[in-house]
Amino acid sequence: MLKKVGLFLLMLCFILSTGCSSSKQVVIYTSVDQVVAEPILKDFEKTTGIQVRAVYDVESTKTTGLVNRLLTEKNRPQADVFWSSEFVQTLLLKNEGLLTTYSSPSAQSIPPIYKDPEGFWTAFAGRARVILVNTDLLTPDQYPESVLDFADPVKASNHYGLAYPLFGTTLNQAAALYAYLGPExxxxxFENVNKLGVRVVDGNSVVRDMVAEGQLAAGLTDTDDAWDAVEKGKPVKIIFPDQDSMGTLVIPDTIALIKGGPNPDTGKQLLDYLLSPQVEKNMVEIGFSQIPVHPVAEQKMELPAGGVKNMPVTFQEIYNQLNLSSKELKEIFVR
Amino acid sequence: MNNKFRISWSTILISVGSLLFMVIVLGPLIGLVLKWVQAQKIPSDFWQLIIPSGRRLLLLSKTVSYSLGVSVITLLIGFTGAFALLRRPGRLSRTILWWSVATVAVPPYIHALSWSSALYYFNQSMEFFTGWRLPVEGWRVSLWVQSMALLPFALGLSLMALACVEQNLVKAGYMLQSDRQVMKQVILPLAAPVLAGAGLLIFLLTLMDYSVPSLFQVNIYPLEIFAEFSATNDPLRALLLALPLVILAVIIAGAAGLTWKKASVQPGFGFLEWLPTFRGWPGWRLFERISVTLMVLQIIVPILMLLKLVGSWQSFVVSLASSKIEIAYTFGIMFITAAAALPLAYAVAIWLNQRSRFFLGGLPALFPLVMPAPLIGIGLINLWNRPETSAVYGTFLMTVMAALSRFSPWAVMILQAQLSRQNKVYLEAARILQKNGHQTFFKITLPMMSPGFIAAASLVFILTGGELGATLLVVPPGQGTLTLKIYNYLHYGSSDQVAGLCLLIALISAVVGFVLIKSVLRMWGGEDD
Structure with a gap:
């Protein structure tokens, strides 16, 4: 009996250890949804013959899981490439000295505002912070037009919702509002949002699901989440807020090379591949990105005529507001 | 001479096992401390972080009340439900038991989402017919849903608690006293130690999980810790914030541990026919019926919701086909962790039982139970990501160590309880008659300890399957667990895929539960039909 158990455990160890070695490989840490990133990385494997070993983040860790892993592995990095679904964590890694510069030939056609001036990171495949409304519960004249409507005593109530503004892209949006409006x-x-009883839920996907099912009349979320509800035929409409005033916040993916990563050459090859117009086109097609940085002929989602008006704040200005906004919002919302 | 040689070997094995346990379990904590010592970076608001006041104190007190509430509700339902199911052993009772075991491994967050949807549909119908609706957010709803998600744990542990009740004592009690008195003076006191441990487990699981309450607009203290960690990426600040929870949990664990030591799982549910019927106590009978109904609901709601989301058999097959590697990896990790936890935990349990070493060795071993999971992952990276340990770092062993670190203290508690109630007469007789120490271990000790081993391995196995926070930080690149995949898909909204994977976990857990129950009953010579 004991021999059988021992043999079984040995076999398990063998199975668990397989697939860990290859002559040419690259290690990527990514907070982009596995369902989006995995097929793209598989295509790269097929095209180049380089084995991709990926670690995917999950929403419940609010994109901090892999950043903390990278920070802790700083003295002996295990990853070659970091692909983030937003920009704040990448700026943090740059400030902590974890990234190395690389000017990818694939990024030449990308506008300078989407590239780090010092060459540490490149942004692509943008998403926007939008309002998703349930068309069964609200008539067009009742649709919120601005993010600020979430603090409007007439419009907002517990039928509006947003994710905790302490994590992820909702925190980015909060910091952007701090940068644009000023901290006071x-x-x-946000105090008014809380006072009016706007529902604060666990994540953008929860906001999407609650609006789609009619548990909320309107909610703030990302375009990829919102588009998912549209594609499933839910009674929803996507509003790009503040197009006549402060503009909509656009949050791009960011990609960077890790300093001292074990496979720098294959890391650069992967980075070149991910920044190619074809990959971005694929991301638009599958509905993950709606605001590409390369020109894309076909766009599934209906964008505002003349393009999306961006919030006039830089990534660095938003990053600078993170600590303050995070501290104050915790006091307001975690009670 | 021969005897001395055996004693020294067992002492060496126990010492090595205990040392290994301490390195693996306390290793992450040591790793974190080493990091701060190296960095020499103590926050300026050190005291404010570890001593909660104002808003944070209120949040902490709400969290403790909430966790206590969940523990009490689940134990009440679990114990009375277990009582009712055991008194009427039959196909239906066994089906409820197996499916309850099956739903243990489904992540609580999925239970919560299922209940949230069920509430929504219920309210739609109620509003249509009566204009009345149940609240969908707030403390009461969250308390209810969290209790339902943890009910399978309460049921399983209540069964263990009832297995501690000796048949002869119950028989003797019946000759002299009424059902109520037997319950009060025999069954409850004998079951109390395991129930205390069960309460502790549920209390701690609730205390550290903010995801379910946050679905219902309820904030608890771990959210504060996570928000701080997310904003600063500083594990020291997160750990200092977590310290009040750690201290509180260690105090409660210490108190529960002292009573837990008095418990042991007896071989077999031989007392089944002697359970009180409470015919003259209609209130109890009603409470039993309500508990069994709730148990059935706790199984039906998530399973039905999952089936509804999966949609079709083809969709289920697609979920499985797309996750073959994760399925193999996850169950491999679960088996290895459960198998590795037993010798380590057994060594520590013997070491702790030899003298009164609970406060020396037992309490520190409880720290990982209440440390935020990501901190354990960070501690493990600090400890193992070095050139000299590169053969271990980046392999599946890191995932195993993360789970061992978080969950093997539970195995220690169960085995400690089992050890303390071993039949000393058998052991003495074996020592006199044995050919060698191995014979005693395999023929006497192992069979006597087997219920504890099975219970400990099952608990570690199930908890490992749901581990997320530490696994994410140490999982080897290119590998992934089912739980990681479920949470990743959850964000994308691939409800059918998520549901398919959850159903798979439930089915495999049902099979494991079925095999376990069968083997336990066969081993104990109980009913096996």
Whole structure:
């Protein structure tokens, strides 16, 4: 009996250890959804013959899981490439000295605002922070037009919702409001949001599901989540907020090479591949990105005429507001 | 001479096992401390972080009340439900038991989502017919849903608690006293130690999980810790914030541990026919019926919701086909962790039982139970990501160590309880008659300890399957667990895929539960039809 158990455990160890060695490989840490990133990485494997070993983040760790792994592995990095579904964590890694510069030939046609001036990271495949409304519950004249409507005593109520503004892209949006409105006005806005009983839920996907099912009339979420509800035929409409005023926040993916990664050459090859127009086109087609940085002929989602008006704040300005916004919002919402 | 040689070998094995346990379990904590010592970076608000006041104190007190509430509700339902099911052993009772075991491994977050949807549909119908609706957010709803998600744990542990009740004592009690008195003076006191441990497990699981309450607009203290960690990426600040929870949990664990030591699982549910019927106590009978109904609901709601989301058999097959590697990896990790936890935990349990070493060795071993999971992952990276340990780092062993670190203290507690109630007469007789120590171990000790081993391995096996926070930080690149995949898909909204994977976990857990129950009953010579 004991021999059988021992043999079984040995076999398990063998199975668990397989697939860990290859002559040419690259290690990528990514907070992009596995369902989006995996096929793209498989295509890269097929095209180049380089084995991709990926670690995927999950939403419940609010994109901090892999960043903490990278920070802790700083003295002996295990990853070659970091592909983030937003920009704040990449700026943090740059500040912590974890990234190395690389000017990818694939990024030449990308506008300078989407590239780090020092060459540490490149942004692509943008998403926007939009309002998803349930068309069964609201008539067009009742649709919110601005993010600030979430603090409007007439419009907002517990039928509006957003994810905790302490994590992920909702935190990015909060920091962007701090940068644009100034800390005092932004704090007052969020205090009103809380006072009016706007529902604060666990993530953008929860906001999407609650609006789609009619549990919320309107909610703030990302375009990829919103588009998913549209594609499933839910009674929803996507509103790009503040197009006549401060603009909509666009949050791109960012990609960077890790300093001292074990496979720098294959890392660069992967980075070149991911920044290619074809990959971005694929991401638009599958509905993950709606605001590409390369020109894309066909766009599934209906964008505002003349393009999306961006919020006039830089990534660095948003990053600078993170600590303050995070501290104040915790005091307001975690009670 | 021969005897001395055996004693020294067992002492060496126990010492090595205990040392290994301490390195693996306390290793992450040591790794974190080493990091701060190296960095020499103590936060300026050190005291404010570890001593909660104002808003944080209120949040902490709400969290403790919430966790206590969940523990009490689940134990009440679990114990009375287990009582009712055991008194009427039959196909239906066994089906409820197996499916309850099956749903243990489904992540609580999925239970919560299922209940949230069920509430929504229920309210739609109620509103249509009566204009009345149940609340869909707030403390009461969250308390209810969290209790339902943890009910399978309460049921399993209540069964263990009832297995501690000796048949002869119950028989003797019946000759002299009424059902109520037997319950009060015999069954409850004998079951109390395991129930205390069960309460502790449920309390701690609730105390560290903010995901379910946050679905219902309820904030608890771990959210504060996670928000701080997310904003600063500083594990020291997160650990200092977690310290009040750690201290509180260690105090409660210490108290529960002292009573837990008095418990042991007896071989077999031989007392089945002697359970009180409470014919003259209609309130109890009603409570039993309500508990069994709730158990059935706790199984039906998530399973039905999962089936509805999966949609078709083809969709289920697609989920499986797309996750073959994760399925193999996850169950491999679950088996190895459960198998590795037993010798380590057994060595520590013997070491702790030899003298009163609970406060020396037992309490520190409880730290990982209440440490935020990501901190354990960070501690493991600090400890193992070095050139000299590169053969281990980046392999599946890191995932095993993360789970061992988080869950093997539970195995220690169960085995400690089992050890303390071993039949000393058998052991003495074996020592006199044995050919060698191995014979005693395999023929006497192992069979006597087997219920504890099975219970400990099952608990570690199930908890390992749901591990997320530490696994994410140490999982080898290119590998992934089912839980990681489920949470990743959850965000994307691939409900059918998520449901398919959850159903798979439930089915495999049902099979494992079925095999376990069968083998336990066969081993104990109980009913096996």
């Amino acid at each position: 006005k932004a704090r007052s806005f």
